[in-house]
Amino acid sequence: MILRRFLEAPDWRGWLFLAMLATAAVLVPVLNVLVPPSSPFHVTTATVALWGKYLCFALLALSLDLVWGYCGILSLGHGAFFALGGYAMGMYLMRQIGTRGGYAHPILPDFMMFLNWKELPWYWYGFNHFPYAALMIVLVPGVLAFVFGWFAFRSRVTGVYLSIITQALTFALMLAFFRNDFGFGGNNGLTDFYDLLGYSVRAPETRAVLFALSAVALMLGYLVAQAVVRSKAGKVLIAIRDEESRTRFLGYRVESYKTCVFTLSACMAGVAGALYVPQVGIINPSEFHPANSIEVVIWVAVGGRGTLVGAALGGVLVNYAKTIFTGGTVVQYWVIGAAAVVVLGAVAIRWREALYGAALGATVAYAGWLLLGTLLPPDRLGLLAYWPALLMALAGVAWLILERPWPFGALLGVVLVALFRTPFVGVTLALYWLFVLGAIFILVTIFLPRGVLGLLPGRRDTPIPDAGAPARTAPEAHVPNAALRGRGERVPQPAE
Amino acid sequence: MPAHPVIAKPRQITQSLLYLDGVTVSFDGFRALDNLALDISHGEMRAIIGPNGAGKTTMMDVVTGKTRPDEGEVLFDNGTVDLTTEDEAAIAQLGIGRKFQKPTVFENHTVEDNVLLALKGHRGVRKTLFWRPNGDAERIGEILETIGLQSHRRRLAGALSHGQKQWLEVGMLIAQDPKLLLVDEPVAGMTDAETRTTAELLKDIARSHTVVVVEHDMEFVRMLGVKVTVLHEGSVLAEGSIDEVSANERVIEVYLGR
Numbered sequence A: 001m002i003l004r005r006f007l008e009a010p011d012w013r014g015w016l017f018l019a020m021l022a023t024a025a026v027l028v029p030v031l032n033v034l035v036p037p038s039s040p041f042h043v044t045t046a047t048v049a050l051w052g053k054y055l056c057f058a059l060l061a062l063s064l065d066l067v068w069g070y071c072g073i074l075s076l077g078h079g080a081f082f083a084l085g086g087y088a089m090g091m092y093l094m095r096q097i098g099t100r101g102g103y104a105h106p107i108l109p110d111f112m113m114f115l116n117w118k119e120l121p122w123y124w125y126g127f128n129h130f131p132y133a134a135l136m137i138v139l140v141p142g143v144l145a146f147v148f149g150w151f152a153f154r155s156r157v158t159g160v161y162l163s164i165i166t167q168a169l170t171f172a173l174m175l176a177f178f179r180n181d182f183g184f185g186g187n188n189g190l191t192d193f194y195d196l197l198g199y200s201v202r203a204p205e206t207r208a209v210l211f212a213l214s215a216v217a218l219m220l221g222y223l224v225a226q227a228v229v230r231s232k233a234g235k236v237l238i239a240i241r242d243e244e245s246r247t248r249f250l251g252y253r254v255e256s257y258k259t260c261v262f263t264l265s266a267c268m269a270g271v272a273g274a275l276y277v278p279q280v281g282i283i284n285p286s287e288f289h290p291a292n293s294i295e296v297v298i299w300v301a302v303g304g305r306g307t308l309v310g311a312a313l314g315g316v317l318v319n320y321a322k323t324i325f326t327g328g329t330v331v332q333y334w335v336i337g338a339a340a341v342v343v344l345g346a347v348a349i350r351w352r353e354a355l356y357g358a359a360l361g362a363t364v365a366y367a368g369w370l371l372l373g374t375l376l377p378p379d380r381l382g383l384l385a386y387w388p389a390l391l392m393a394l395a396g397v398a399w400l401i402l403e404r405p406w407p408f409g410a411l412l413g414v415v416l417v418a419l420f421r422t423p424f425v426g427v428t429l430a431l432y433w434l435f436v437l438g439a440i441f442i443l444v445t446i447f448l449p450r451g452v453l454g455l456l457p458g459r460r461d462t463p464i465p466d467a468g469a470p471a472r473t474a475p476e477a478h479v480p481n482a483a484l485r486g487r488g489e490r491v492p493q494p495a496e
Numbered sequence B: 001m002p003a004h005p006v007i008a009k010p011r012q013i014t015q016s017l018l019y020l021d022g023v024t025v026s027f028d029g030f031r032a033l034d035n036l037a038l039d040i041s042h043g044e045m046r047a048i049i050g051p052n053g054a055g056k057t058t059m060m061d062v063v064t065g066k067t068r069p070d071e072g073e074v075l076f077d078n079g080t081v082d083l084t085t086e087d088e089a090a091i092a093q094l095g096i097g098r099k100f101q102k103p104t105v106f107e108n109h110t111v112e113d114n115v116l117l118a119l120k121g122h123r124g125v126r127k128t129l130f131w132r133p134n135g136d137a138e139r140i141g142e143i144l145e146t147i148g149l150q151s152h153r154r155r156l157a158g159a160l161s162h163g164q165k166q167w168l169e170v171g172m173l174i175a176q177d178p179k180l181l182l183v184d185e186p187v188a189g190m191t192d193a194e195t196r197t198t199a200e201l202l203k204d205i206a207r208s209h210t211v212v213v214v215e216h217d218m219e220f221v222r223m224l225g226v227k228v229t230v231l232h233e234g235s236v237l238a239e240g241s242i243d244e245v246s247a248n249e250r251v252i253e254v255y256l257g258r
Helices: A012-033 A045-071 A078-095 A110-114 A130-154 A159-178 A204-230 A232-242 A244-249 A254-280 A290-303 A309-327 A330-347 A351-375 A378-402 A406-421 A430-447 A482-488 B056-064 B088-094 B111-118 B125-129 B136-147 B162-176 B192-206 B218-224 B242-247 B249-256
Strands: B018-027 B030-040 B045-049 B071-076 B096-099 B180-184 B210-214 B227-232 B235-240
Touching: A012 A045, A012 A204, A012 A309, A045 A078, A045 A204, A045 A232, A045 A254, A045 A290, A045 A309, A078 A130, A078 A159, A078 A254, A078 A290, A130 A159, A130 A254, A159 A290, A204 A232, A204 A254, A204 A309, A232 A244, A232 A254, A232 B111, A232 B125, A244 A254, A244 B088, A254 B125, A290 A309, A290 A430, A309 A430, A351 A378, A351 A406, A378 A406, B018 B056, B030 B056, B030 B071, B030 B235, B045 B056, B045 B192, B045 B218, B056 B088, B056 B096, B056 B180, B056 B210, B088 B096, B096 B162, B111 B136, B111 B162, B136 B162, B136 B192, B162 B180, B162 B192, B192 B210, B192 B218, B218 B242, B227 B242, B235 B242, B235 B249, B242 B249
Parallel strands: B045 B210, B045 B227, B096 B180, B180 B210
Antiparallel strands: B018 B030, B018 B071, B227 B235
16 A cells, blocks of 8 residues: 555545535535525534534644644644634734724723723734734744744754643743733633624624635645645655654755744644634633643544645544534444444454454443343442443453454444443533543554544555554664674664 | 875865864763874775774764764865864755665655655755756666666655665765765675675765765675775774785774784
């Protein structure tokens, strides 16, 4: 599969992705605005807003994939650029409120009136003009990324250290934006928007257009990122990702490449944030929370790192799962879980052994179910909930340790039983979302290092070595020349 | 020593392509290089040998900008450039290419892309972003022919055998077309036949380039048939033809036997 790679040819997944987005950009607004609500084809405004939000997240994921998947910069602070773009848009929207605010001041937003401020801080100047705000949406994240990258990459901060300082960056920004005297609405952030370019942000038509714009932005983002990674510069980025010092010795200024791609990526994230804010109607400092940025990494990992399309797909998939999960019930959770296991099953090798495992898992789960059901006192029946989870964990561990397909089958069996027997219908699982997210991340890292997209047939842009497998085999391992074997015992030296 | 006479400007310290003098590098008190002096003329091919820890790789690190010397002069191109003040990328752009001891190719790139990345040309972001393949394919084809990897052109470099990776790295050096090639253990892990081919390849390259080869393998150095510098404990122990240094008692003492 790796050998069938041709960098030059256009990628069918890319075309499919663009075609789907273009269709959605046209079809969804039409179905929302022009088709009457009574029609079964009508798409509700809530759905439009929700999927518009997913598209913004997809663009954010895409921007992270550009730096992480192609240049090896694991930014754990990309949410900061997203939030800055969002704040720039929010400032514009705040200035459009005018006298409709609670204090009815023509210039000062409500929160400034509340703080008894007499005049607009200088950094709010100009945000009443959309072109200025639009410029700032790209410029503020871009400049921050450039300055940050300039110092970090020139000092050759790489790997975990870089990830940590990107976390520190977003954390510091979060603390700053939480402060009232920072001038961005503190804890409450910016909200209660009315108009965007004269159109009400609450009108279904505006929502539909914002959805279409998000789709277009994602398409453009994809095309730009695609052009970058397909160019010779893109090859240099991959070279930097895989062998940074070797790339230096070829004469490439690694820090310049990193700074450029990091800045471009931050600008894209800023645009995503700017489109996100009018669709959700609020921007507050929690968008800077370090956990948000880590979540973005999970989206990319789930979708498929170093594929662009996969990152966008992961952004949509994981957030869709999150919506169902935080608003849904256990039944839906099991459906998702079962679907995930079946997808993983697609990569499992030997089906027959997996089938025996499934029988075993189902039997154990069902027997245990009946047994526990009779043994547990009626008021503790809730504990049954942990039973499938426990079995699944055991099967998962067995799978990991034994590297055999049958524990996978057992997992499937447990899921099937749990699907039909679960007592949890109606219980909201919002609290468990983060655990599930973590589990998804771990599972994907171990079993699907190439992400969901890696399951599809076809070419891979950038084959990533399987997780855990050494990137290179030791040269000493296959030295045929007898004269060279004596060199096996090397004295440790500082430089060699 | 077939040094090309170079018309030197009066104030130049040296007419050599590479000139090291009094170079000292310490790691936590261990002197990896101790007052090392080395003089490589234009067009010369030089083999550098020495036991483990003699400072061969550290010497290359100093020349390519990876390691800054504590003391000493490292001058390039008739003494016009002080290499101790430049970083790796600048030194590479000046025309010093390096092949690492462990074959280091870009495993996720095809063989031809590996050569393309090494190919002499602009290294800036803007130029590579808007790069168009103008005649690069033919040049890459020539290089792949030289190193015998033409049929592997579209394979991933990671899928090559160990010896093929070594050659690919040599090919990348040729593509860079540097003034000076530093080749660190080019035949490590190669079969006898591969070693002979590599020796021929390097001799071929040396016709148009200045080459410094670091090797352990005395047989291979003998095949090259060039002037040899023996390093020991970070400084030069002996210099001369392979037969001369093999006959040198101190060399025999520290290197060949004990």
